[in-house]
Structure formats: C-alpha cells, structure tokens
Amino acid sequence: MGTSYLGSVFKSSLSQFEWFLPLNAIVLSLAGIALIYSATIPMGPTGKSFVIKQTAWLSMGLVLLALFAFLDYRMLERWGTWIFVILLLALISVSVFGRVTAGSRRWIDLGLMRFQPSEFAKLAVVIVLARSLSERKRGAIDGWMELLRNVAYALIPAFLVATQPDLGTAVVLILVAFSMILFVGLSKKLWKVIFGLALASIPILYFGAQYFLLDYQKKRLLTFLNPDHDPLGAGYQIIQSQIAIGSGGMFGKGFLKGTQNQLMFLPVKHTDFIFAVLSEEWGFLGSSLVLILFLIFMLRGLGIASRSRDDFGTLLSIGCVSIIFWHVTVNVSMVMGVLPVVGVPLSFLSYGGSSLLSSFMCTAVLASVSSRRFSYLT
C-alpha cells in the first residue's frame, strides 16, 4: 500500500517535473563555458583552469538542481527566517574575516572553495520577502509600516553587501526587492508620497554620492556619463567592449576569432564582460539568440508564478525571475554602455561559481513551484 502510494506520488511528480527551465539553463551555461574557453585562451595555460572550474561548478549546479527541485518549496516558507538570519551572519562575517581580493572583501574561504555570500543573499531576500508578502491579505500595500518593513528586508543585506564593497550585487538586491513589492502593488496614497520624496531627494543624492561613493565607483559613474573623458582608464572598458560588440556585425567573427578578445583588448571579459565576447564572435544572431533564451526563461518563470497553488509560490517565482531579469538587463546594458559599469555578472554565462550556483538555485526553486502546482500533490 504504502509503497504504491509513494510510487505514484514520485511518478506524478516526475511527470509534472519542470524539464523546460532546467534545459534552458543548461544550454545557457554550456554556451557560457564555450565563451569562457574563448575568452581565456589568450591567457595561455593558466586560462584552462577557468574552464575546468566552471565545468565543475556546472556539475555542482546540476546536483543542486536535482536536490532542490524535488524538495517542496514550502519548506523555504518554514525555514525562511533562519535562512535570512544565516545569510546576514555570513555577510557580517565576510566583512569581519573575509578575504580581500582587489580591495574588496567578498569571499569566505571554506578551504575547498571560496564562496561569496552576497550572491546567495539575493535568494534569501526573495524567500523572506515572499513569505512576508504572502502572509498578508492580497492587494496593494497601503500602510507605511508594512512598506518599510518589507523594504528593510532588502536594505539591511544590501547595505552589508555594499560595504564589502560590491555595489553591483547591492543594486540587484534592491531592484529585486522593489520588483516584488511593486508586483504586489502600492496604494495611490503611497505612490503620491513616494513620488514627492523622490523629487526632493535628487539633490540630496547628488551631493551624497560625492561623499559616499568610493573613488573607483565615482570614476565609473563619471565615465559612464562621458566615456571619452578618460579613454584609457575607466572609460577604456566601455569603449573597448562597444568596439567588440559593434565589430561583431550580423554573423560575428567566428568562435575563437574575435580580434578584440584574442588580442586581449577586453578586460575582465570572462566574468562581467562575457557578453561582449559573445557579440564579437557570434554576432547579432548569437547574442540575440541568447537574449531570447533568457526571455523565454523569464516568461516560463512568470507562467509558473501565475499557475502556483499558493501566493507564497507565486511571489517566490516572481522573485527568482526578477533576479535573473535584473542580472541580464543590468549586465547587458552595462556591456553595451547603456548603464555604468557596476560589476554585475551575467547569469549562467559569466565565470564564477557563486553566481552560477545561485542562478541554478533560482531555476531549482522555479522547478519546484512548477512541479507542485496541483494541490493533490503533497
């Protein structure tokens, strides 16, 4: 009796299993590995280790996917507070005893691997926000206290991340939180006040930025406003990456044939500027295909959000989709020179273990929500 019941549950959860999103994620990650290979070849023999490591992380990502996707996402609702608290502690410990690379403390050394808690903070914020926003009655947020509480869930970790300093992740954290809050909606009363405050704060922000931004962050902002102002310093990245993208044309220069890439014009190209390598070597066709794959991923994710059996699942899915959405939008805009360079990796494609694993966790959460959309499944 028991076995056949469990068997049927397993079977039905397998037949309901969300295959589409994971496949999409794997295709993007494999494309990423090919691009990292191309981007690191000019570094000589040391470049190979990047490809090997990314492949190892991809396999870890797949294991995580398999583990998480079969777990019930409602577990996250129960454990949400703890996950959030642990992440906060991890972020604080990074600022206390993290490793300093290039003047930033972002890493915790686990011996076997280093990991960047800030990458996982996004998911933790999504979980805690999804819980807090789904516990209330449906409908637009109307109370100030309620709004502030939810904003605080994002602002506290964002502040810790920004002090590391990792401005990019902090920006994404805030964008994700605002997307979720706006998804739930704000009342007209709140909108009016927020609009007023926003107008009033422009001068404060302007002067505040002069005091609080670090030198390199200021430089990046200035050069974004006018890249030619410092063509060899901070503007160099933007100009070179635009040349790389632009010279790709319709069909690209071919795999391993990008001159901008192979001649090492592009800095940090295997991490944040991987999209420029893609555009140069695969042209408009290749890069638009990748953007469309991302769009399909997001639309599928939004579909899962609307079909979820409960509000927690819906909001969780919205959060996961918006993590991917903002990474793609901010990264690609930055590479194309539409936004200042803030150091946001491109989900699935950029080199980096923490980023790849957290993207796969998002995929896993979405798959879990999708597989359990029918209430008869326990």
Place this chain on the structure above:
Amino acid sequence: MVQFYSDSVPEDYYKSRVIVSSAIACLFIFFLLIRLWNLQLIKGESYDDLAIENRIRLLRLPPPRGMILDRNGCPLAENVPSFSLSVIPGALNDLPMLVKYYSDPLGYPPEKMRSMIDKSFSSPKFMPFSIKKNLSMEEVSILKSRSLPVKGVSLNTRPLRRYPFGKMLCHVIGSTGEISSSELEKLGRVGYRPGDLVGKTGIEKEYETYLRGEEGWEQIEIDAKGRRLASLTRRPSKPGSNIILAVDASFQKFVEDVFTERAGSVVVMEPDTGKILAMVSKPGFDSNIFSASISEKDWKSINSDPLRPLENRSIRGLYPPGSIFKLVTSFAALSEGLVKPETTFICPGELEVGGQVYRCWNQQGHGKVDLHRALVESCDVFFYELGLSLGADTMAHYASLFGLGKPTGLELSQELPGLIPTNFWKERNYGTFIKDGENVTIAIGQGYTLTTPIQLAIMTAAFANGGNIMRPFLVEQIRSPDGSVIFEQNPVVRLNIRHDSRDWDLIRKSMRDVVENRSGTGKRCRVPGLNIRAKTGTSQVVSTREKAKSPTDVPYHERTHAMFAAFVDDQPRKIVVVVVIEHGGGGGKIAAPLARKIICRYYGLPDPGEPKE
C-alpha cells in the same frame, strides 16, 4: 479605508499582474535587442573599422622591481635586462626563411627550431611566444646584426632578477619566479597577469607589495596583425620601493666564508634592538637559478639533497638547545628559590632516576659543585637535580618567558615555533604525563625540547640587555624610489623578564667564566681585551651516550650538534652570536672558535687563535 483595497481584490489579482510583468520583461529585452541591432548592424561598420584598421591598444609597462640593499646601500637583489627571441604565430609569413636564418645564431638545430615554431601555433595567435629565453649578449648582438625581412619575429627585453652575491644570504633574500596559477587566482584581481614575476620566498615574498611598484601603460596604435604603428600617450610605471636590510654585506660574507662545515646556522644580532646583523644557513642555493626559469636538473638536485638547502635553518632548523638551556634552568631555579649561589650538589659522574642512570658528560664527576661552577663546566648532574625539583611545567614557564616555544616574530613568515614540553602537551600527544627521567633531560635541554637558532639568539640577548625579549628584524628601512623613507623599523620589546639583579649577575658572571676560566667549556672563544660571555651546548641526536667511540667513528647523522651562544655587552656596539653546527661535535670545541672569529671580525681585532693547553 485601509481595508478598501484588500476587500475589493479580485481572485485573479496576481494573474493579471503576471501578464503586466511579462509585458515589462518583453519590453526590456526588446529594448536591449534594439540597442544591440543599433550597435552591431547600423553602427557596426564603423566599429568594425575601429577594430580592424588602426586600433588603440593598451600596452602594460611592467614596473622595475625594487631593490634589496644592505645597510650600506650595497645591492643584494637588483634587475638586469634579459633578452628573449619570440615569434607572433599569427604574423609569421616565411617559415623556411625563419628556420634558415635564426636556428644558427640561437644554437638550435633546424629540427628543434621547427618544432619550437610548431609549438607556437598551439598558443594564442597574436601573443608573442618565446623561442629562446635569457639570450647571452653574444647571441643578442648576432641577432641584432641580422635584421631580416621575416615578419612576426621580435627580440624582447624584460627585466631579470639578479642576486650579485649568489648564494650569500639566499634564505633571507629568497627568490622570484613566474606567477603560478594558484597565486594568480589570489592576485589576479590586484592586477597581476600570467607571466608576471612575483616573490616566491624570503624578503622577496614578504615585501612583494612594496617591491612590485605600480604598473604603467602606453597607448599604442597597432594594425590587424598586432604590429606596432605608433605610440600615442604613455604613463610611465612607478618602480617598486627599495628594501634596506640591517645586514652588512661584507660582514655577512665573512661569516658565510668562515662557516666551512656542512650544515648549520649562524645568527648575529644587536641585543638592544633585535637588528639582525648577519644570518647564515648552510647549505644554501643560488637564488639566480630561480630567476630564469629553473632547469629540471637544478631543481632535482636542490630538491633531493638530503641536507635540504632550501630550508632556512636559522628560523626553521629545530635543534635541542643542549646545555645552552641550562641558562634557563638556572634562572628558573634561582627565581623559584630552589637554589642559592652557595647551594652545592655532589656530582659523582652520574645520577640514577627511576631505575635509569643519567650520566654527566664528565664521567669522572665534578665532585662538589655550586651553580657557578655547574654553568662554567656545564655539569649535567647538578642540573638533573634542579630538573627533578623544578618539574617540566615550571621549566616550560621560564622557557616561554625567554621566548622559546613560539615564533620570535621575524619578518619571514615560515618561522617555526619549536617545542617546549609541558605535561599538558605530553598528555595530549602521548597519553601520559612527563616522567622524572624526562624532567632530568629537559633541564639540560635534551629530550623533547626543540629550539631554532633565532630563538636562542633572542634568549641570549635577554642576558645582554637587562631581560628584554626583543622582536628580531631584518628590514631596517623601506625607501621609495625617490629616496624618501616610507617605513622605518623601531626596536620592539615583546616582554621584559623580571629578575632579581643578584641572580642575574650570578648567571652573567658564570657566562663570563665559561670563556675566561681554564676549566670553562667555552675557553676557545677567549679574546684578550673583550669581555665575552657565553654558554656552550653539545646536543645529542641519539639517546645513548657512549664515550668510547671517537667522534669520527660515529656516523654523521648520529653525531652531536655543536652549539654556542655568546654576547658582548660592554662595548659601544653590542653583539649576540649564536652558532649551530649540525652534527659538528662538541660545542666548545667546534662552535666556540667560529664565534670567536666572528666577534673578532666585528670589533676589528686580530684573531688570537686557540688558547694553549
């Protein structure tokens, strides 16, 4: 009012918002696609021109590495240009010509030349691939005279690290080498690139951030094949800072030359400051072989040498301190009130503890000895008695006051802490407490006790400077390339040992008589006109003590270590010398004369030679 919105929320509230969200996602991606279209297809051609025709390229200008100098400004590590011939595989046009004209001056047979070129094709197409590194000046002049129509070949210069004194001070200075992939992982984000030179060991490693300097860049125009057309603007690199050591190169050279034994260490230090004046560890290696990429053969011979020449024995050599430790035992016993200056024991030549017989080095026995005589003649039985009444933990307490059992804090990070046994340690590692028989051996610096030469120097210095445990240092100053001092080391007192001045004077007087008395074990260090205070040590490596054999009959690895610690503190320039000769024999016989020569050289006195028997 607050309830207004939630009351009128429709069932598919979220469904409709998902649709709006999807529209927003589509809109953003659509916007990105338009921008992409705009960049790649509308403006594409102009960018294409930029990429293919004249392009601006940022060339890295590596900074000249700072120098390591001795206290008088004599360079211990400097940079010399090194030439290499490289090809850019993507730009080669005439292979037969290349082989024909270059194989001869490079000294390569044509087949080897061809195989090297084939190898270059599997490396990045537009990056220079070096065919031969570290060309001699002759080869360079021949190559320069042959400017040929072969494209894609270039003669490159890069700085090479050179250590003019070769093996001298090699463990302290350390070496440099090409950055490894694991170092690159750590340092990549601070601007290090594959192929960069980094400090691998010693001062070169510890002071990497100072020595490295700041990279510059040059904006150049190159064509599609990566050839240089013109230089546009440049920001020159900033050379690294110079590290100035407290060591005097000529003195160091003297100490290294006078040390003719196979293995061991010498530490010479200023007792009041902790300034290292000379530091020798033998055998050594020539740091220069690491600067050029080290050959397989050299690496094997260094790595498989049983005497381990890479090890810096001054900070990593672990030796039982032997009788030098009796200074600590004496101070402990006096401070604890266990002995008075007039307390005596009878030394019959051996002592039985727990059924085992522990011998004195003098088998005839010293007869009636007090502390002064026990130190001067290094009577073991006297200290066996002290060890029994003090116990291991009390001795360990006093040893730690003298800085034993923990690193001294020298700038070189691989320093070992040594070992001072306690009951806690013994219980954790062996499951039993320290027995009486072991207390006896600890008291004379044998058994589990292990110390490094630098620790012995710090310990000895305490008797010269009124009980201060100094932090030793090698680097006196760091100067930026323009000569301004950016760092200056001040002496650091880590601990002051509180002592009764009568006890202290007794030990100091005994150390004086170790050298002055005819029966003193250190009489071979006597220099007329200098008040040298010292203690000898002859530490055993195997437990049996058979006097019958003459030293040469004992196999090398079972011979005793010869140790000697001495200081002079009544001259304007004070000095502490610690000599450790691995498997050298007796401390008074082998190590003391070496210390004498070093001290004479330091004070510019003629060496009086061995005293006549």
